[in-house]
Amino acid sequence: MRLVSVILLFTGIFIFTAGLQVPVKGDHITLFPDGGISEKYEKILTFDLYPGQDMEITIRSNFTITLNLTIQPRVGERKLMVTILNDVVVQNISQGFPTELYSFEEFVKKIGADQLTRLTVNITYDPSSVFSEDIGDASVLFEIERQVEVFISVGDRSIDWIMYVSVVIVLSALVIEGTSRLIPNQKSNDSPQKLEPASPSDNTANVIQLFLRVENLDLVFGLISLLGLLLIYNELSLNLYDYVFSSQSPTLKITEKDILSQLALNMMVITGFLVYGHMDVRSLRSYLTLPIRRTTYLLTSEVMVLFRTGLQILFYMGILSWFTFSVVYGVRPSFLFPWEIWGYLALTVSSLYLLTVMLGSVQGGSLAFAVIISLLYILQIMQILMNPAALGGSVIGSVGLSILSVLEFRRFEL
């Protein structure tokens, strides 16, 4: 049963990631490859668009980038998603459109996204435009250099059904796994063997191997979670930095930064409480009576289990935020690096797995608890979305929620 669920799970993940990666063409552009900032730079990227394809352009820059968009006759329905974080001006439009200055939004509105069949992005950097603004200080320029990021991807709508299929497969795996945990199979294929003395030997490798087998998926997903954590926190720190130190519009707009800041805070609080609440030093005594070397002990100890559990719960909360962003609220994370997707994917899978563990391995009460916690967190995020001033109150609410989580998780001892 477990084998089936594991195979299904990984098949689903594979298809999901394949769906994300294969049909997408994109490029991450770094200006000033040689480190020089005083010379002109130009790079032209061309993408052919096919019927049914979507296009997503994400640009973050603090100076002008020229986008040269070639328009062909309409050949099919198309969806265009654009995320612009800074001022980007479309300067040159070919194929019969007047050469005017449009903002990108205006441009898209004017021509209609479904008429784009070829996209040519002409990225030009002219140092005179920078120096003309009298910001010739080298350190400022260095900051500018670091902030230029362009990511353009052209995707295929067939991703949608691939995603649906993969989600169905993953969910099937989770249901199978959860069901098998709800109704534990008490039968055993092992036949009893009379006792006989063991031959004491150095069996560190066996011990670790067996521990990994016992911990199996939990540990694997814990490690995947760790990867996701690193990727996400990298981006979170950038967002937090921007939010705190960069100049903001006088009108406070709710952005992903606000949501992520809030979630980051929640996660940190929850993790802290969990680490504190889950510690059970007494059980460590059982290890001290076993002939395990200290290195093996570290690899298999409660500390590691605690670490893994903390990570999983952290990501359980993370998946709620991701779900809220992409499904409820409809916001696509504006991360500019393709590998950020992997972070979110890791987060998603490990969190879903944790959810399954919760559903399957603990008593019914905690199922209700999981649902309640989920709803509370979603409500909290929605509250911030609707009323930014509620941020402070929401933080207090998060602390309360976290305490509740700790009490409950301790009770059910995930």
Added chain:
Amino acid sequence: MLIIAKNVSFTYSADAEVFSDFSVELSGKFHGLIGVNGAGKSTFVKLCLGMIRADRGFIEVNGIDILQDRIGVLRQVGVLFENPQFPSWAKVKDYLVWVGVIRGLDRDKSRGQAEYLLDRLGLVDRRREAVKNLSAGLRQRFGLAQAIIGVPKVVILDEPTANLDVQSRHLVLEFLKELSDTYNVQIIILSHILDDLERFCDRVHILHKGVIKWADSISNLVRSGKHRTFVLRDFSSELPDGVEILRESDYEKVVRVEDPKVLEDLKGVLIPYRSLLEEKFIEVTEGM
């Protein structure tokens, strides 16, 4: 020799000295170590396992110096502590198999022995459950199984029959006796249930305030020991001289009788109030 301790001193803190120049030699197949709470029994076991380190002295388990080769000692010893705690991740059979592998069994043998122990100790229907979800009695039996799997040469059990009902207690003790007889496992039991020790142990040490106050075989105790405290049910007649009343109620009198002649006279109405070992224990520790 099972365990040899020589000139061992140990203090938890400046005003909590447990052992001072303590020496003992434990041998025998089924050994009992008894003492009042705080006598130092559990501390002694921890010292023997290298969980704590003696300030001075030397401890050897089955010929291995604990300070020289802790792992070597632990490979030969199975332990069950009072109120055992196990890792939160532990499931009944998985953990047993794991401990078996740690002791040097290959995985198949470990699984087979785990299955056997679960069957013998009445845990076979709980094999996939988390240990933390077991009741106190079942956890006690599980603790015994993890101490035994792989058949270590020495098994140290701290209150192995605590939390067990009468049937389970007998099941466990009979199994331990069988283990000792069949596999030549040397067993040390720390317990307050002295009746059990008197019935199953072949040798007992009484530890009091960090000192061995008495040590002998149960067979010697039975030969030379005598009951001194009795319950007197039928006391309508006048009690003879030499009977000291320790406690009385409307239903019974608890009396002490030392004089053999008086004992002979009252034969038939006196019921031993304590087991011989309990008498000895009270005698050794009373007033100390």
